[in-house]
Structures are given as C-alpha cells and as structure tokens.
Amino acid sequence: SYELTQPPSVSVSPGQTARITCSGDAVSKQYVHWYQQKPGQAPVVVIYKDTERPSGIPERFSGSSSGTTVTLTISGVQAEDEADYFCQSADNIGTLYVFGSGTKVSVL
Amino acid sequence: EVQLVQSGAEVKKPGESLKISCQGSGYNFTKYWVGWVRQMPGKGLEWMGILYSGDSETIYSPSFQGQVTISADKSISTAYLQWSSLKASDTAMYYCARRRGSTTLQYYFDYWGQGTLVTVSS
Numbered sequence: 001s002y003e004l005t006q007p008p009s010v011s012v013s014p015g016q017t018a019r020i021t022c023s024g025d026a027v028s029k030q031y032v033h034w035y036q037q038k039p040g041q042a043p044v045v046v047i048y049k050d051t052e053r054p055s056g057i058p059e060r061f062s063g064s065s066s067g068t069t070v071t072l073t074i075s076g077v078q079a080e081d082e083a084d085y086f087c088q089s090a091d092n093i094g095t096l097y098v099f100g101s102g103t104k105v106s107v108l
Numbered sequence: 109e110v111q112l113v114q115s116g117a118e119v120k121k122p123g124e125s126l127k128i129s130c131q132g133s134g135y136n137f138t139k140y141w142v143g144w145v146r147q148m149p150g151k152g153l154e155w156m157g158i159l160y161s162g163d164s165e166t167i168y169s170p171s172f173q174g175q176v177t178i179s180a181d182k183s184i185s186t187a188y189l190q191w192s193s194l195k196a197s198d199t200a201m202y203y204c205a206r207r208r209g210s211t212t213l214q215y216y217f218d219y220w221g222q223g224t225l226v227t228v229s230s
Binding site (some may be wrong): 030032033035037042043044045048049054084087088090091092093094095096097098099100101102 | 167203209216220
C-alpha cells in the first residue's frame with residue numbers, strides 16, 4: 001500500500017529546532033511535499049520537491065531527504081509555527097495522491 | 109493573483125444531494141488540474157480526486173470512487189464536487205487545490221481554496 005508515516009506530535013521550545021519526519025517505501029522514489037495548516041485555515045505548502053521553499057515561506061523552513069525518510073526542519077521555531085504539518089506524495093503516474101497522517105507541532 | 113474561491117458552508121439532511129463549487133481566477137484554469145481534499149473534524153487530509161477541466165479527465169481515489177462526482181465548467185473556471193445522497197459521515201471540511209508540478213514525480217498542491225464546511229445531520 002502507499003502510505004506515509006509521520007509522528008503524531010512534536011514539542012519544541014521557542015528558538016529551538018523542530019524536526020518532523022515522513023517515511024514510507026515511496027519516499028525514495030517520489031518527491032515529498034510539506035503543508036502547514038493552522039487552526040481554521042487551509043493548508044499552505046511550505047516545502048515542495050523535498051527541499052524547495054516557495055516564495056514567501058521563511059528561511060527557517062527547510063527540507064531534506066535520506067533513503068525512505070524525508071524531514072521537515074524548522075530552525076529557530078517561533079510561536080506562529082505552532083500548527084499541523086502534513087507530508088504528501090503521489091504515485092509515479094499521477095493517479096494516486098497520499099497525505100501523511102499529520103504532525104502537530106506544539107511550541108512550549 | 110491566483111485564487112480558488114469555494115462556495116459557502118452547507119447544512120444538509122441525510123439522503124439529500126449537494127454540489128459545492130470552487131472557482132479559480134488569476135490563471136488559466138484549463139491548463140491545471142484541480143483536486144479535492146476532505147478533512148473530517150479533527151482529522152487529517154484525504155485526497156478524493158482530481159480533474160483536468162481542459163478535457164474533463166477525472167481521476168478518483170479508490171476510497172471515494174462511486175461516492176462523489178467531480179466535474180467542471182471551464183467556461184466559468186469552476187470545479188464542482190457533488191453527492192447524490194449524503195450521509196452523516198460526509199460531515200467534513202472540503203478543500204479544492206490546484207495541482208502543480210511538471211512531471212509525475214513532482215505533483216503537489218500549490219494553491220488552496222478556503223474550504224467548504226459540509227454538515228450532514230438529521
């Protein structure tokens with residue numbers, strides 16, 4: 001099956017680094033993208049193609065990939081980064097799109 | 109400015125039909141695929157299906173095939189998601205989103221609508 005696995009939650013103090021992982025067999029074959037969703041808002045893409053950052057997204061957001069795991073890193077976490085984060089990928093013919101189960105980032 | 113504007117919240121009874129909309133602006137609507145994503149209360153994102161309004165090609169998630177219908181009217185740059193007989197379990201927020209990516213390896217959703225909340229209750 002085509003599944004992406006994320007940890008349910010990550011807690012971090014302001015100014016520290018948060019790392020959110022997304023793993024699955026398909027991760028090594030397809031690009032992974034990351035979305036931030038704040039309460040009551042639509043998702044926003046913060047990283048695409050594993051490591052690319054859209055314009056307007058702060059530099060503290062970065063992505064990396066190694067084998068069957070990709071990681072979203074938020075360096076110097078700010079209170080405004082408290083949100084749910086979802087990874088997403090697609091199969092190799094664009095007929096199946098999958099989201100990870102989501103990770104809630106709490107800023108202590 | 110690219111925008112996807114969705115229709116307003118709906119409250120329906122089980123068994124009723126419903127069609128919600130997503131109107132694109134600020135780009136050539138017929139050149140991009142538009143997907144629909146469900147988010148049940150307190151839950152994650154689920155991809156439902158995707159449509160290319162240029163030729164009306166539609167792909168459904170196996171989980172939603174036969175449960176909903178995705179369509180579009182390209183003359184008004186609008187995509188639709190419809191149900192013929194709603195269930196209480198259809199209560200959720202529904203988002204439309206524009207697909208981006210030049211190859212199958214890269215597909216992601218770069219712009220999202222604001223969401224349409226559908227509540228199904230007797």
